[in-house]
Amino acid sequence: MDDPGLERIIEAALLAAGTPLDIHQLQALFGDVPPDRATLEAALARLDRQLSDRGVELQRVANGWRLQVPERYAPWVARLREEKPARYSRAVLETLAIIAYRQPVTRAEIEAIRGVPPSTSVMNTLQDRGWIRVAGHRDSPGRPAVFATTRDFLDHFNLSSLSELPALMDSPEQGKE
Numbered sequence: 001m002d003d004p005g006l007e008r009i010i011e012a013a014l015l016a017a018g019t020p021l022d023i024h025q026l027q028a029l030f031g032d033v034p035p036d037r038a039t040l041e042a043a044l045a046r047l048d049r050q051l052s053d054r055g056v057e058l059q060r061v062a063n064g065w066r067l068q069v070p071e072r073y074a075p076w077v078a079r080l081r082e083e084k085p086a087r088y089s090r091a092v093l094e095t096l097a098i099i100a101y102r103q104p105v106t107r108a109e110i111e112a113i114r115g116v117p118p119s120t121s122v123m124n125t126l127q128d129r130g131w132i133r134v135a136g137h138r139d140s141p142g143r144p145a146v147f148a149t150t151r152d153f154l155d156h157f158n159l160s161s162l163s164e165l166p167a168l169m170d171s172p173e174q175g176k177e
Contacts, residue, residue, distance in 0.1 A: 006035065006043040007050060014058075014067045020155060022064035062154035062161065091122050096131060100153070101168060104135045104146035123147075131156065 013029055014021060023041075027034035035043070044065060048058040057070045069077050088096075095118045098110050111117040126132040135148035154160065 006039070007047040010040075010043055010047055011051075011067070014065060017066075020061050020063035020066040025064065059158060060160055061158060062151040066155075088125070089122075091116075091119065092125050095122050096126055096149075096153075099126070099132050099147050100149050100162065100165060103148040103162075105148075106138055106144040106146050108144060110147075129156075 009029065010026060013026065017025075023037055026040055027037075044058065051057055051067075055069065055073060056067045059066055059068050091114075094114055095110055098113050099105055102109065102113070107118055107123070123132075130150055130152035132147050132153065133150050134145045136146050137143040138146055149162070154162070159165065
């Protein structure tokens, strides 16, 4: 099915969904005769090219594809929202970074890196946002929970996978030694 309107159907679906759609969800749009994966991927590539000079862009994230406003238009679009973006404490951001780079990780391992234990409210904030989850339990005394990031974390930060995280740099304190 190489429908000339395939890109438009995909564009409309992504716009209406409001969340990323994966290949299987896109195929389900077509009922009993869905386009194959290669046809959909070709249509997504064409749509991406068609949107290259527009006010929206096609972004591949961990959960599939989504339409979003390009970063270059953010200053104007931000004026539409009265609300201020959520501000997170240093403790929340440090804890999230440790989990992202060292996962799976326990609370004790987070404490060993940060020097203070992660508070329940910090962990709850990250879980409530859907950015971390309990990924299992260590096979050690007390069977502590281990935490890992989620696909929602990847989506929020426009990442397809953890390999796209920026490389870690040595801290300034380490460089002074």
